[in-house]
Amino acid sequence: MDASAEAPLVTYELRGAVAVVTLNRPEKRNAISDRVVAALDEAVSRATAEAKAAVICGAGPHFSAGLDLAEHVEKTLIEAVENSRTWHRVFDRIQRGCIPWVASLQGAVVGGGFELAASTHIRVADPGAYFALPEGSRGIFVGGGGSVRIARLIGAARMADMMLTGRTVPAAEMERWGGVSYIAPEGEAFEMALKLAERTAQNAPMSNYAILNALPRIQDMSSEDGLFTESIMSALASATPEAEERLRAFLEKRAGKVEAPAGGGGNA
Structure with a gap:
């Protein structure tokens, strides 16, 4: 063969x-x-x-x-x-x-x-x-x-x-x-x-899951249904222990801020 x-x-x-x-x-x-x-x-x-x-x-x-x-x-x-x-x-x-x-x-x-x-x-x-x-x-x-x-x-x-x-x-x-x-x-x-x-x-798994699964479904919904679904997913993602740790890391300056793209201007 x-x-x-x-x-x-x-x-x-x-x-x-x-x-x-x-x-x-x-x-x-x-x-x-x-x-x-x-x-x-x-x-x-x-x-x-x-x-x-x-x-x-x-x-x-x-x-x-x-x-x-x-x-x-x-x-x-x-x-x-x-x-x-x-x-x-x-x-x-x-x-x-x-x-x-x-x-x-x-x-x-x-x-x-x-x-x-x-x-x-x-x-x-x-x-x-x-x-x-x-x-x-x-x-x-x-x-x-x-x-x-x-x-x-x-x-x-x-x-x-x-x-x-x-x-x-x-x-x-x-x-x-x-x-x-x-x-x-x-x-x-x-x-x-x-x-x-x-x-x-490197993203939080729950955030990735919401992005992959909620976003395409929201596109199929009416505006009101989409906004309601967004609120539910936002609350679920924010309620995870990993989200709390990542937010505290940012507030305590253990995580970097969003930076302007190379060659760009504006506030970060």
């Missing part, structure tokens, strides 16, 4: 408090198959159990070219529906789990790869990364949650444009649209993603 066939489809590494999850099909541009989704599900479970934050990235020159079309074309109608719902379940465990996820993006971030990236909380792109949703030309429709997650990041009109025309969007433009959080210096996307994940891992 070819040794490469035995390589794990998704690799996992724990670096301190941060789990590093890597899509590992570089010869297929990290196309996402059923087995990849299953392996990703296992990695998410492991990261949730033993890490305080996670980075997801792709081996080789691309993050992910999306759905494994060779596998998808063989599915029956009901199998396609069930497959889509599996993607939803796994990606939702990333978006609304217990720990922050940061995506390191390079090369192709296409179709299902973009849907996976959209389920993370912070997206760091290499300047050469590019984004596309070619479903219209393939005769299919997004099935990994993109109609909800990507549309909320960049707007339904821009998403429809990408799907209808097949246009490829460079990283800098995607950042302006809201689909990318940071553009890293060339070749440094992973290192930036790792540093950001390490920073989020």
Whole structure:
């Protein structure tokens, strides 16, 4: 048997408090198959159990070219529906789990790869990364949650444009649209993603949980329901022993103040 066939489809590494999850099909541009989704599900479970934050990235020159079309074309109608719902379940465990996820993006971030990236909380792109949703030309429709997650990041009109025309969007433009959080210096996307994940891992767990789970739900609520939910979450987060210790550390000048960004002005 070819040794490469035995390589794990998704690799996992724990670096301190941060789990590093890597899509590992570089010869297929990290196309996402059923087995990849299953392996990703296992990695998410492991990261949730033993890490305080996670980075997801792709081996080789691309993050992910999306759905494994060779596998998808063989599915029956009901199998396609069930497959889509599996993607939803796994990606939702990333978006609304217990720990922050940061995506390191390079090369192709296409179709299902973009849907996976959209389920993370912070997206760091290499300047050469590019984004596309070619479903219209393939005769299919997004099935990994993109109609909800990507549309909320960049707007339904821009998403429809990408799907209808097949246009490829460079990283800098995607950042302006809201689909990318940071553009890293060339070749440094992973290192930036790792540093950001390490920073989020230092937050109080209850604060992170509220940010990951309350914020997206509040967006689905009326203003009044959202404000009420905010009050409840604010009280719950503030009532933890860790919150009390962190607030006392600030008041007793054992914790630093917020500083102005480099080159910026204003009061800290």
